[in-house]
Amino acid sequence: MPRVSSTPSVPGVHVARSPGRAWFRVSRPPVSGMVRPRLVLVWLVLAAAAFGAFCVTIAFGSGDFPVPPADVVPALWGSGDFATLFAVRELRLPRAMVALLCGLAFGAAGAIFQSVTRNPLASPDMLGITQGAGAAVAAGLVLGVGGGLSTQSLGLIGALAAGLAMYLLAWNRGTTGYRIVLVGIGISWMCTSLTAYLVSRTETYQAQKILGWIVGNLNDRGWPQARPLALALLVLLPAVLLLGRLQRTLLLGDEVAGGLGTPVQRTRLALLLCGSALAAFATAAAGPVLFVALAAPQIAQRLARTPAPPVTAAALTGAAIVLVSDLISQRLLSDMVLPVGVVTGVLGAPFLLWQLARTNRAGSGG
Known part of the structure; x- marks a missing residue:
């Protein structure tokens, strides 16, 4: 069970914690939610x-x-x-x-x-x-x-x-x-x-x-x-x-x-x-x-x-x-600009093969 604690300096705020997650509830206005610290860091x-x-x-x-x-x-x-x-604003930014x-x-x-x-x-x-x-x-x-x-x-x-x-x-x-x-x-x-x-x-x-x-x-x-x-x-x-x-x-x-x-x-x-x-x-x-x-x-x-x-x-x-x-x-x-889809295709095809192999190993790939 998560450990529940109240924030003394902020009346009406309640916080519950567990590994990787934190829940909060505010009395006025009635607001509640969950925060994942790792996800915030990834963002x-x-x-x-x-x-x-x-x-x-x-x-x-x-x-x-x-x-x-x-x-x-x-x-x-x-x-x-x-x-x-x-060069920045007219040629490359758009x-x-x-x-x-x-x-x-x-x-x-x-x-x-x-x-x-x-x-x-x-x-x-x-x-x-x-x-x-x-x-x-x-x-x-x-x-x-x-x-x-x-x-x-x-x-x-x-x-x-x-x-x-x-x-x-x-x-x-x-x-x-x-x-x-x-x-x-x-x-x-x-x-x-x-x-x-x-x-x-x-x-x-x-x-x-x-x-x-x-x-x-x-x-x-x-x-x-x-x-x-x-x-x-x-x-x-x-x-x-x-x-x-x-x-x-x-x-x-x-x-x-x-x-x-x-x-x-x-x-x-x-x-x-x-x-x-x-x-x-x-x-x-x-x-x-x-x-x-x-x-x-x-x-x-x-x-x-x-x-x-x-x-x-x-x-x-x-x-x-x-x-x-x-x-x-x-x-x-040096002599031409490739379509970006060519690069993402070259990089993405090995990822797709890896994902298919991983899915099959997990037993959900058919």
Whole structure:
């Protein structure tokens, strides 16, 4: 049993402690909650890592004008010579901001899907959401579907449609994580096949444009892509955090969660909609950057030692992964800038194989 103690200097405040956790209750206003000191420390470390990667990416991004890392933060606030300000704020900041926001969105989306399905291999790029975006972009460019919409708009529509189709096809007087994963895999392969067919029947220029988008690419990305994604994060992340208590009860199983008063199906639908929307906006901004939504939640969960991937820690982990991968993509080759999805794919494929082997050893990999 946790040891309960009251704080003498603050009347009406009660604290209960156990290894790794602390509960608090305040009488006026009536507020209570639980704090995991290790998780708070992980948040701080990951936030520092993401900010450091953000500054280093701006300092050493593509171009012939290196910026000392110590000058990046002052330049962000408008302090420095003209050349430094131009390189930081005009050339590199917009791309780095898109990378940061995409990483946050993909990491949070992956944590939601893995928690809802209770499957460590569930992520938007495994369940057909990013493939739906790619199929929509291919259909728009090859067949003219969408009436001349931009690739970002087509990608957003395709990802949201794939997420909705996944939920509806998995519905059978309710949904389960097992059915969601199976249906999502089916949708993924259908969309992949459709995209491959459309690419095979189009002209070389259009095919290159489609392939350049569906691999995940931050080249030529800037404020037009960053602003809608930032607004989506401002709306969706607080909604996910408000659903956090109900999300944790789903980990106990549908019957137990229902017995505790959780509206299981409505909660699962709300979480899946939020996760699909996060993945859709991130995909619309930068294309389907592979493996970030798969790896970030698992890394965050192991660092925090929580029963399920923590959403905020997974988002920060995703931001750090995309920023570091983007820096590698810009500096790896001297004569060209690689798509960031190529780097995350190379780094993420071994992680996927390790995760599959680990899941099989645990007896839950089929």
